[in-house]
Amino acid sequence: MSKYVRLFFNRKKKATTTVAGAIEIVVCLQRERCYFHSGHNVTLDVYPNIFTDEDIAERKIH
Helix, strand or coil: CCEEEEEEEECCCCCCCCCCCCEEEEEECEEEEEEEEEEEEECCCCCCHHHHHHHHHHCCCC
């Protein structure tokens, strides 16, 4: 059974440095995807600073 949970930013390609884009949670179960809005909107210049270097090293976030 194929299953995973991911965070997805700017899925609709609307975020810029002035316009905020949504951070969404993607759940995939048996080739069926569901998207959930996390309730957070951030701009492109803020998003890379959400995760610390420790988070990236521990969780292998790309």
